[in-house]
Amino acid sequence: MMELVEVTKVYSRGHSSVQALRGVSLCIDGGEFVSIMGPSGSGKSTLMHLLGALDTPTTGQALFQGRDLHRMSDRERSLLRRTRIGFVFQFFNLLATLKAVENVALPLLLGGESAGKARQRSLAALERVGLSHRADHFPDEMSGGEMQRVAVARALVTEPAAVICDEPTGNLDSATSKEILSLLRDLPEKGKRAVVMVTHDPTAAAFGDRLIHIRDGLIEKEEENGAPVIPVPPPSRLRVFPEA
Amino acid sequence: MxxxxxxxxxxxxxxxxxxxxxxxxxxxxxxxxxxxxxxxxxxxxxxxxxxxxxLAGIADFFVTNNALGSVDVNLVGRLARVPGVQRVQPLVLEKVRVEQAGESKPGAERAKSVSAMLIGVGLSQGTLSENGLINDLKARGIDVDEKDLRNYGLSLEANKLLPVMLQLPPPVLVGEKMDQDLVQGREKLLIHVGSKTHMLRRVGQVRAKGTSSSLGGYVLFMDDQSAAHLLGQPGRVSRLDITLNPEADKEQVTQALRTELGNEADLQSPQDNDRRLQDVLKGIEIGFxxxxxxxxxxxxxxxxxxxxxxxxxxxxxxxxxxxxxxxxxxxxxxxxxxxxxxxxxxxxxxxxxxxxxxxxxxxxxxxxxxxxxxxxxxxxxxxxxxxxxxxxxxxxxxxxxxxxxxxxxxxxxxxxxxxxxxxxxxAGMFAWLIQLAGSVVLACVGIALVAHKATMRATPGQLFLGSLDADEVTFLGLACLLLGCLLATPFLAACLTRCLQPLMRWLLPIEGRLAMDNLVRSPGRTGLVIGALAAGVALMVQTAGIIRSNEDAFLGWIDNTVQADLYLTSGGPISTGGEVTRMDETIVKELLAPLPEGGQLLPQGTQLVANCYRYVDWKGATGGTKIFLVVVDALEHYRANHSRLPNEESLDLYRRLAEEPGTAVISENFSVLHNVQVGDTITLKGEKDLSYRVIGTLLDYSWNRGTVIVDRTQNVQALQAQMIDSFDVYLPPGSNAPQVRDQLQKSALGARFSLFAMTKGEVRHHVLELMHKLYGLAYTQEVLVGIVAVLGVVMALLISVLGRRRELGLLRAVGGTQWQLVHSVLAEAMLIGLVGTILGILLGTPLEWYAVRVVLFDEAGFLFPVKFPWLAVLSISLLAIGAATLAGLGPAIQAMRLRIADAIAYE
Structure with missing residues (x-):
């Protein structure tokens, strides 16, 4: 479903440049729950942005359902995110002025769906995360766990093919984290939806089917159910950046 | 540091x-x-x-008689004898028409003449040596070579010595610009004064510079007596300029001069003159x-x-x-x-x-x-x-x-x-409270000042804080009130946006709803910008309202009282001060005479009503000012209008003016401004003091300091009203006014006098045009305020984009397109414009009422009905909202370029 082929990402800041990814190849299938771990500055957020079509690689290919993100227009990528990808962020990223149900309905309303229908679908999504009773509350009236559930409901409301989670439990206590992780664990459906979770919490990462370790812009190793399976060789693309 | x-x-x-x-x-x-x-x-x-x-020069005093238009030249000798007076310089200043080169035959078909200023100075008085004269003229901005001046003197003397038959045309020195443009090397030139044509002989050149540049370079320079003779007023000059000895006691000399002048003329210092002009133009100056x-x-x-x-x-x-x-x-x-x-x-x-x-x-x-x-x-x-x-x-x-x-x-x-x-x-609450208190205090101070103005009006000459007069206090009060309202706009804007929020949530798509929410959330950021925009809109609404109210009243006045078919002037439309020259009353005969080729210029049965206009110095209840004096053929006016306006009550006042000697009619605003009632007597300075009993008031919007109307027939001598400024032409029924106008203007007479005729419709249009030009100035300044406000909108939105960075990034993350982001920012800009416009209209409407009913009434005595300028307000609203929305374009593009990953990145 999602594939990165020899992907590099360079951020230019004036005269200097920072190489966030140095040639990463990765394939995630539908129905998989993949955890990505790594220390700060390892490139995991960049990896997540590429997987989620929030950004495009400097070199290499990022494919979503076989389509090259680099060849897509900004509008096409927006539509892709709106309909095929859901996001869950560490700090929930809910709009303070919208009620829970309106926050969930945001992608639908952006897609031009009628307010009534959007509300109906959003309520269903909230029901799925067990929060329909808080539908008409504003974010500042909710706990952290509730807000993250709303974020999960928003990620699910369009029935996306993939859900990308960036440190979804980073701002929650351990009990609430467990609840959210259980919720996320149930999201992949065999052969259908993929879930990618970026985290640096080993407990959270253990919820995944597959665990990818990333360091200095490279995939260090991959584990499946705790056992290392693939030692990853250094990428040939490194030659493109001799200064690195 | x-x-x-x-x-x-x-x-x-x-x-x-x-x-x-x-x-x-x-x-x-x-x-x-x-x-x-x-x-x-x-x-x-x-x-x-x-x-x-x-040509004011360095005179300490001017001696004039505005009602009469001239003073007796014999005063020169009398005033020169007053101890402390160094010199008295007589001056003649009058507009004449000069025929253009190449078409010198008087009355030639299609001959054209242009307006020029005839200047006569006291060369023959013997009060100045030639060098002294040159220096005196230089101080007045007239630069003349000694050789030319000597030539002129010799020509003048030669003519005096020769018998009449052998005399050459009177000599004249021609303005440099006019010499190049019109005279073009000719020795002789023709000028028209009234209905008479004179030939003059060019003997040299003068250059109008500096202070005399107001004359526009088209000047003819002569000695005062020759000029007065040409104008048909021998022995009379327009003005006497008095210079005192430096060591003289000014107070004492002033007193002696006043005693010597008696009722014959006015003695004015340049400062008095400035004050009177300032009184007329104060509104515009304060507005600026x-x-x-x-x-x-x-x-x-x-x-x-x-x-x-x-x-x-x-x-x-x-x-x-x-x-x-x-x-x-x-x-x-x-x-x-x-x-x-x-x-x-x-x-x-x-x-x-x-x-x-x-x-x-x-x-x-x-x-x-x-x-x-x-x-x-x-x-x-x-x-x-x-x-x-x-x-x-x-x-x-x-x-x-x-x-x-x-x-x-x-x-x-x-x-x-x-x-x-x-x-x-x-914190924040405290700052808000201070802001609110400041706004209330300013508004109260504004109201108190405006109220105080009313008491100041009752006591003329009273000053506030030692230097501000009633008008300045009014404007200061209004400025405080406006500033108070401006300070209060964040609160007002917050209330209004909250009121509008449910409607906008219902009306707008999600991008617009988010923009509205953002606006409600941030009154501190957008409130002042909305206030600035509201101030601009309020001022424009006020101006539009004043225009609409004035326009309706003026048009009503014109439609009800201006009934002539044509308005005839020489040189240009009546209100164009620089162009109009006066006509001799004998021109009437020529206008109504049969043409050599048959027919008449004006159809049989045409009635002509002559008008003379003067701006007269007046010491009314509110101090010195200039009032408008209309000297009209009252009975002719009555007769011509009687059949056209049978029910117009004010018309009867014209009949009475003609029938009751020593009477005057005043405009309603004259009555209000100078506290003069029917039955009172007003005095004007003619050859002697002229007293008029006021027999009635009528609606007249001619002049913002008031108008006095007297009968010309009875005052033709006393007010020297032989020279006519305009004729009202009443054509017999069935005449085609535009056709008569064209015929008149194309005729030899029309060309000679540059006759300018306007139909009633054209007068109406002309008045409206002038009004729009005047208020156009106000608009120009308000647009500048508006531009500053629009810059504020750009700034507020740039800040908003920064503030909403994460929100905008999130919108993109969950599938919002770049255009949806642009829409959201533009929607916020549009909403700022909308709220600012609504507040501006709410503020501008009472301001308009105050300006029309109170300020205009106090200033000019005109009581106009208040009209709401619907169409103008619609245009202003569209303009303000459009400008605000456009101002959002830059920030919107900036939002569009946001990198999603950066926007949603954590601290």
Whole structure:
């Protein structure tokens, strides 16, 4: 479903440049729950942005359902995110002025769906995360766990093919984290939806089917159910950046 | 401290280049408006003074008789004998028409003549030596070579010695410009005075410069007696200029001069003259000054806004600075220093911009004044002196500093621990309360000043704080009230946006709804910008309302009272002061005479009503001013209009004017302004004091200081009313007025006198055009205020995009397209425009009412019905909302370019 082929990402800041990814190849299938771990500055957020079509690689290919993100227009990528990808962020990223149900309905309303229908679908999504009773509350009236559930409901409301989670439990206590992780664990459906979770919490990462370790812009190793399976060789693309 | 500025302030300003540029531009526009209005006021004042008293020179007093139009030249000898008087210079000034080169035959078909100023000075009085005369003329702006002056003197003497039959045409010195344009080397030239044509002989040249540039370069220069003779008024001159001995006691000489003059003429100092002119033009001057100050105030609010946001943004930095030992003073001075720097940059840009703005506006403004008041024909000078530049620079920098005081204090008050750990700010309520209290205080002061003005009106001459008169107090009061309302706009805007929110949530798509929510959330950021926009809209609505109310009243007046089919003048339309020349009353015979080729210029049965107009000095209840005197053929007017306006009651007053000697009719505004009632007696200075019993009042909008109408037949001698300014032409039924007009203008007579005829419809159009030109000036200034406000909108939206960065990033993350982001920012801009417009209309409507019912009534005595300018308000609303929306385009593009990953990145 999602594939990165020899992907590099360079951020230019004036005269200097920072190489966030140095040639990463990765394939995630539908129905998989993949955890990505790594220390700060390892490139995991960049990896997540590429997987989620929030950004495009400097070199290499990022494919979503076989389509090259680099060849897509900004509008096409927006539509892709709106309909095929859901996001869950560490700090929930809910709009303070919208009620829970309106926050969930945001992608639908952006897609031009009628307010009534959007509300109906959003309520269903909230029901799925067990929060329909808080539908008409504003974010500042909710706990952290509730807000993250709303974020999960928003990620699910369009029935996306993939859900990308960036440190979804980073701002929650351990009990609430467990609840959210259980919720996320149930999201992949065999052969259908993929879930990618970026985290640096080993407990959270253990919820995944597959665990990818990333360091200095490279995939260090991959584990499946705790056992290392693939030692990853250094990428040939490194030659493109001799200064690195 | 400088290195601190360099490290923190300059870098911050560089990093936020767009915002810095907007702040600098706001101040620059404010300073530019200030400078431009100051320069225009100064230049126009100078031009008008020159136009009102041409060739003023260095005289200490002028002796005039405005009602009569001339004074007896024998006064020269009498006044020269008054102890302390150094010299008395007689002057003749009158517009004449000069035929153009190549078509010198009088009355030739299609011959054209142009207007020129005939200047006569006392060459033959023997009061000046030739050199003395040259210097005296130089002081008046007339530059003449000694050789030319001697030539002139010799020609004059030769003519005196020769018998009449052998005499050559009278000599004349011709203005340089006119010499090049018209005379083109001819020795003889023809001039028309009234219905008479005279031939003159060119013997040399003069150059009209400096103070006499108001005459426009088309001048004919002669001795006073020859000029008076040409004008058909031998022994009379337009003015006497008196110069005193430097050591003379001015008070004493003044008294002696007044005694000597008695009732024959007025003695005026240049200062008296200025005061009277200022009284007429004060409204425009104050309007200019207020607009300049208004632009600076609006700019100040925007600087305040930008700096407040800057403080909020840099709170964390402030915390770190304080943690590492910065004192509160250092923090405060850091922000004040930034403001001073931006003020300096704004001023540096504003000074040349203001000069350019003044240069661009001078021409159109002079055109308006020329059409409405006086023949302002000089090009005007715009000199920015050191004091003015210093005042503007101080105003620009002080604006920035005053605007920075509160944000800088807020920054200094930050507790380092709170700022570093980003604890929410609990303050704000106090600042809001201060702002609210300030707005209430200002509004109360404004109302109190406006109320105080009413008591000042009752006591003429009373000054407020020792220097402000009633009008200035009114404008100061209104300015305070407007400023108070401006300060209150964040609250009003917050209330209005909350009221509009449910409707907008229902009406707008999600992008618009988010924009509305954002607007409700941030009254501090957008409130002042909305206020600035509202101020601009309010001023425009007020002006549009005044125009609409004036327009309706003026048109009603014209439709009800102006009934002639044609209005006939010589040289140009009646209100164009610089062009019109007077006609001899004998022209009537020529107009009605049969043509050699058969037929008549004017159809059989045409009635002509002659009018003479004078601006007369008047010492009314409110001090010295100039009133409008209309000397009309009252009985002819009555007869001509009787069949056309059988039910018009005021018409009967004209019959009574003709039938009851020594009577006058006054305009309603004259009655109000000068507290003169029916039955009272008013006195004008003619050959002697002329007393008139007021027999009635009528509606007349001719002049903002009041109009007096008297019968010409009875006063033709007493007021020297043989020369006619205009004729009302009443054609017999069935006549085609435009056809008669064309025939008249194309005729030989029409060409000779440059006859200018306007139909009733054209008069109507002309009046409207002048009115729109006058108020167009007000619009121009208000548009400048509007531009500053729109810059504020750009700034508020740039700040909004920064503030909404994460929200906008999130929208993109969950599938919002770039265009949806653009829509959201533009929607916010549009909503700012909408709320500002609504508040502006709410504020502008009472302002219009006050301006029309109170200010105009106090100023001019005109009581117009208040009309709401629906169409104009619709246009202004569309313009304001459109401009605000367009202002959002830049920030919208910036939002569009946001990198999603950056926007949603965590701290």
């Amino acid at each position: 400088f290195s601190l500025y360099q490290t923190l302030s300059l870098r911050y300003l560089r990093m936020h280049r767009a915002r810095t540029v907007l702040v600098v531009l706001s101040i620059a526009l404010g300073v530019a408006t200030w400078v431009a209005t100051d320069l225009l006021n100064q230049s126009l004042g100078r031009s008008i003074r020159r136009a009102a008293t041409p 000054k207020l607009c300049g100050a208004g632009a600076l105030v609006v700019g100040m609010f925007l600087v305040y806004n930008a700096l407040s946001v800057s403080v909020a943004e840099r709170r964390y930095d402030i915390g770190i600075m304080r943690s590492v030992g910065a004192t509160r003073h250092q923090v405060r001075f850091l922000f004040l220093g930034e403001a001073v720097l931006q003020g300096l940059m704004g001023t540096a840009l504003g000074l040349p911009l203001g000069l350019a703005l003044a240069h661009l506006s001078l021409g159109p403004i002079q055109e308006v004044l020329k059409g409405l008041f006086l023949p302002v024909t000089d090009k005007g000078q715009l000199d920015l002196n050191g004091m003015q530049a210093l005042a503007a620079a101080t105003a620009g920098i002080m604006t920035a500093v005053v605007a920075a005081l509160v944000p800088a204090s807020q920054a200094a008050a930050e507790e380092p621990a709170d700022a570093v750990r980003r604890a929410p700010r609990v």
